[in-house]
Amino acid sequence: MKDGENVIIHGASGGVGSLAIQFAKLRGARVLATASSAAGMEFVTELGADMAADGRHGDIVATAKTFAPDGIDAVLGLVGGDSLERCLDTVRPGGRLAYPNGIDPEPKKRRSIETVPYDAVAGVKEFERLGRAVGGEAESSDRRSIRAHRSREGARAPCCRGCVGQDRASSPLARAGME
Ligand SMILES: NC(=O)c1ccc[n+]([C@@H]2O[C@H](COP(=O)([O-])OP(=O)(O)OC[C@H]3O[C@@H](n4cnc5c(N)ncnc54)[C@H](OP(=O)(O)O)[C@@H]3O)[C@@H](O)[C@H]2O)c1
Numbered sequence: 001m002k003d004g005e006n007v008i009i010h011g012a013s014g015g016v017g018s019l020a021i022q023f024a025k026l027r028g029a030r031v032l033a034t035a036s037s038a039a040g041m042e043f044v045t046e047l048g049a050d051m052a053a054d055g056r057h058g059d060i061v062a063t064a065k066t067f068a069p070d071g072i073d074a075v076l077g078l079v080g081g082d083s084l085e086r087c088l089d090t091v092r093p094g095g096r097l098a099y100p101n102g103i104d105p106e107p108k109k110r111r112s113i114e115t116v117p118y119d120a121v122a123g124v125k126e127f128e129r130l131g132r133a134v135g136g137e138a139e140s141s142d143r144r145s146i147r148a149h150r151s152r153e154g155a156r157a158p159c160c161r162g163c164v165g166q167d168r169a170s171s172p173l174a175r176a177g178m179e
Pocket residue numbers: 010011012013014015016017034035036037040054055056078079083100101102103104118119120121
């Protein structure tokens with residue numbers, strides 16, 4: 001996402017969407033978030049969405065036109081079906097769609113929209129990358145416990161049972177490329 005891009009997060013009040021709103025805002029995007037109830041729309045607004053729309057009963061095409069008269073740059077589709085197809089009707093040529101595998105039904109392919117289906121990957125590297133992307137440093141629990149141990153014992157002491165009798169170069173931190 002680029003600064004100033006107009007994005008729709010469709011199904012934004014759920015687990016993935018509530019994080020996606022905050023991430024998109026951090027990246028400088030303008031967010032039109034859809035939910036399926038008044039409470040959901042209030043929730044997505046509290047999370048930072050610039051505009052909320054009822055994705056089940058509302059007129060998403062008209063709302064998107066007001067939100068971005070030149071067209072939507074990107075959609076994150078977290079709910080499939082007709083409501084997602086209506087969101088895609090508002091995307092400018094050359095715009096993008098990302099959706100996690102599992103939404104049902106899957107969106108129909110459109111020539112003018114770059115489409116990226118994805119599967120979430122949860123791992124140490126991914127969370128560290130996410131941490132950097134949101135401006136913090138996400139530390140793995142391994143790294144945290146090694147550091148905590150080290151600060152208790154003093155920086156020169158072996159950092160764990162595994163490195164007693166070894167020099168620092170062969171410590172777990174060094175082996176992991178963390179020092
Ligand atoms: N492949 C992967 O790695 C992966 C990973 C994570 C998630 N997923 C998939 O991604 C999808 C989203 O996951 P999630 O955890 O965020 O699900 P979720 O928590 O159920 O969120 C979906 C949200 O969409 C709302 N909604 C339903 N119909 C709507 C409509 N027509 N317009 C606007 N909002 C609508 C729901 O609100 P109400 O409940 O009030 O209707 C709900 O808050 C799921 O299909 C899941 O299987 C895939």
